[in-house]
Amino acid sequence: MTGLPDEVRRRLQSQTTQLWSPPGVIDLGIGQPQNEILPLELFSAALAKAARERQSYPLQYGIERGDGYLRAALSEFLTEQQALTGTPASQVDPDLILVTNGNSQAIDLCCAAFTRPGDVVLVEEPTYFLALKIFRDHGLTVVGVPVDGDGLRMDALEEALARYRPAFLYTIPAGHNPTGVTLPEDRRRRLVELAAEHGVLVLADEVYHLLRYPGPDGGAAPPGPAPLAAQLDSGVVLSLNTFSKILAPGLRLGWVQAAEPLLARLEGRGQLVSGGGLNPFSAAIVATLLADGSAAQYLAGLRATFAERIAVMDEALRAHLPAQVSYRRPDAGYFFWLRFPDGVDTAEALPRARALGSGFQPGRAFSTTGGLPEYLRLSFAYYAAPDLRAAVETLGKVFGRLI
Amino acid sequence: MTGLPDEVRRRLQSQTTQLWSPPGVIDLGIGQPQNEILPLELFSAALAKAARERQSYPLQYGIERGDGYLRAALSEFLTEQQALTGTPASQVDPDLILVTNGNSQAIDLCCAAFTRPGDVVLVEEPTYFLALKIFRDHGLTVVGVPVDGDGLRMDALEEALARYRPAFLYTIPAGHNPTGVTLPEDRRRRLVELAAEHGVLVLADEVYHLLRYPGPDGGAAPPGPAPLAAQLDSGVVLSLNTFSKILAPGLRLGWVQAAEPLLARLEGRGQLVSGGGLNPFSAAIVATLLADGSAAQYLAGLRATFAERIAVMDEALRAHLPAQVSYRRPDAGYFFWLRFPDGVDTAEALPRARALGSGFQPGRAFSTTGGLPEYLRLSFAYYAAPDLRAAVETLGKVFGRLI
Secondary structure: OOOOOOHHHHHOOOEEEOOOOOOOOOEEOOOOOHHHHHHHHHHHHHHHHHHHHOOOOHHOOEEEOOOOHHHHHHHHHHHHHHHHHOOOOOOOHHEEEEEOOOOHHHHHHHHHHHHHHHHHEEEEEEOHHHHHHHHHHOOEEEEEEEEOOOOOOHHHHHHHHHHHHHOOEEEOOOOOOOOOOOOOOHHHHHHHHHHHOOOOOEEEHHHHHHOEEOOOOOOOOOOOOOOHHHHHHHOOOOEEEEOOOOOOHHOOEEEEEEOOHEEEEEEOOHHHHHHHOOOOOHHHHHHHHHHHHHHHHHHHHHHHHHHHHHHHHHHHHHHOOOOOEEEOOEEEEEEEEEEEOOOOOHHHHHHHHOOOEEEOOEEEHHHOOOHHHHHEEEEEOOOOOHHHHHHHHHHHHHHHOOO | OOOOHHHHHHHHHHOOOOOOOOOOOOOOOOOOHHHHOOOHHHHHHHHHHHOOOOOOOOOOOOOOOHHHHHHHHHHHHHHHHHHHHHOOOOOHHHHHHHOOOOOOOOOOHHHHHHHOOOOOOEEEOOOOHHHHHHHHHHOEEEEEEEEOEEEEOOHHHHHHHHHHOOEEEOOOOOOOOOOOOOOOOHHHHHHHHHHHOOEEEEEEEEOOOOEEEOOOOOOOOOOOOHHHHHHHHHHHHEEEEEEEOOOOHHHOOOEEEEEEHHHHHHOOOOHHHHOOOOOOOHHHHHHHHHHOOOOOHHHHHHHHHHHHHHHHHHHHHHHHHHOOOOOOOEOOEEEEEEEEEOOOOHHHHHHHHHHEEEOOOOOHHHOOOOOOEEEEEEEOOOOOOOHHHHHHHHHHHHHHHOO
16 A cells, blocks of 8 residues: 655645635635535535435436436526516526536637637626636637726627627626626617627626625615526527536536527537536536525525625725725625726735735736726625725725825 | 426436437447446545535635645555556656546547647547547547557557647557557557657547456456556656546546646646636545545446456357357457458448347447448446346347348
8 A cells, every 4th residue: 555645645635726825815806705605515415315316317427418407497596586687587498508517618618619719709898817818728819898887888899899700709797707897788788789780699607697786775686687698589699607606616517598509519519428418416416406495595695695795895995995996886796896096006016915914806917908907806705704804904004005 | 486397397307318229228339337336325425524524625616736635545546556557556646637527528628728720630440439529629630540459550650640740649548449459568658659759649548447357267357558647757648537437427527647748738728727627526525435445445346347247248249149250358448349240331230229129339430431330339337237138139139130
């Protein structure tokens, strides 16, 4: 019996999750859910149930489109969640759902299926910085389209569609990363109309759609717009979603909703046919949690937790940040997006913030052109209220001196 | 509360695993492990243990190279399994392991990272038919290199390397799919030497390496050659492996062993960075099963089960197939590869075999050129002994008339 030296084993066992910051830093740049709120006991109970019932199919090669139990349960879950949007409920079509192994993999899969190296893709300026990395992996040229306080500007989109003839537009329509903005209903309709006119696909990254929060006065969250997944009839929308933000990232489980010809293209890829779908084991477990209502219950609790943290962060920002810093309290998602006066470069303040035990994501990270130096992104997902307060207070000290 | 109509729900709930054959057919063409032998209770126990210990990290975004607990446990497991090969044990390097979401996804990832559309890739003629589909997805031109009774022919490989300057050679060196052949040690050395000389990567699909069986006289399996993973120093080998064949396919969990510069290329892909590794949840569960010895124990039982089935299938083939049919009893893997006399096209017999309740994979499916009509592939992995006997007897009736 051979064995690894103890120091190698200890080193390896410290390598479990992504490391963004040194220990001791409360890094508000981390856009992940807090470890302590991940519901491991739910997963354990669901798997124990499957084992008791001797349901071995979760361990077998799955079907390419994804576990039918999950697609059935997800269709009902999504239909019920439509109450969020204030639109009349219409049954979400389970046949137009393809189960994925998470959103990052789904974005990569869509690039592989629908683009060629050298193609242009449009994104919001700013946008999710790690999506940009995936696009570059595929040899795509990324062009940013400007946003305003309501999200993507339709005049700029129309111009970019005509000028670049892109392979697709990548957009985050609700709780935008990093700006926190939710695109209003009228722009959603116009966006899909423009894309359809130009024959351009819309990769809608709707991972924050189900995370809607009440305003400062509390109560229920005001109804938001319907997801772009409600516009599959257009034939150009691929709505990407994931359980990472509403249940657990480690599952690597998500879904795509799209019109049949688009799903058929994805489903026919060799890696799905050869591998037997993208993640049957996680899918079967989550199917149980959706069907017995525990996923919906967990999500309701998560919204309440995050709504509280938004209130805490909002209050701390008002108390500690200089009055020249502006932001909008988010109504959805994971993020606050702060604007500092012109001339401030938030990236320059990052080393000092870290030295004092706080952290953030500088605006430049989200820009397609290295711009937006006067912005930064904070997330309330990874830390509880006392840490959020302490870290914002530290940022107040760092930026109080700069302005 | 909305709900799906009962008939829609029932239809969806029949969509769980890949469907290759109509019900009632014992399809020896299926190359999957039997549902009944998948160890769901082991997974349930491992997850319950994690829940008791409040280890929430399996649900978090993982580290890009993969869970350190899994890489530590896998390094020790693979080192112990070297007894199979009769080579002196040397510690498998846990730092040169990258955790994947299964072999099909890993092949796809390697195509994405190491090829461009239009590149040539070399494969064995015949080879695993679904890998061909992945290569075609990436716009690669596939060129087959002939095999003989000992596997890939080195003279033909040398010629093809010089002539085509391929991006990589895809090879299945142990328990080859479909031929069942294991490449001998001397050819393995020569193969890597040639690839290194020509600066060509070797994608070694070593998924059957740990499934070695005794010969007809029983006892322990004779020592086989070391895996190509033992030749990482060459700098050209990417050894791909998976838990699909030795534990459970639905996990979508595998690993790549390669020299550091190759792993770094894979690790830096956007989908790994954005998604936080490829499958942290499955990885954490399997880490427990490797560390507590239950995976090794399960694998030993699986080898015994498959060795028995090989004996049954061998005996049934001798009893029922015409004497002109030749094959070699496999020493590894999942498959028997049968050769019929020239002039027979096994594909033509498939409808009759199905009508009588049996099935197989015709040789043509594995050919890069639509050749090999006189061959067929049988697997013993999906059925227990009585079904194997019955299905081979049926094939005897089908082919007895044709020869």
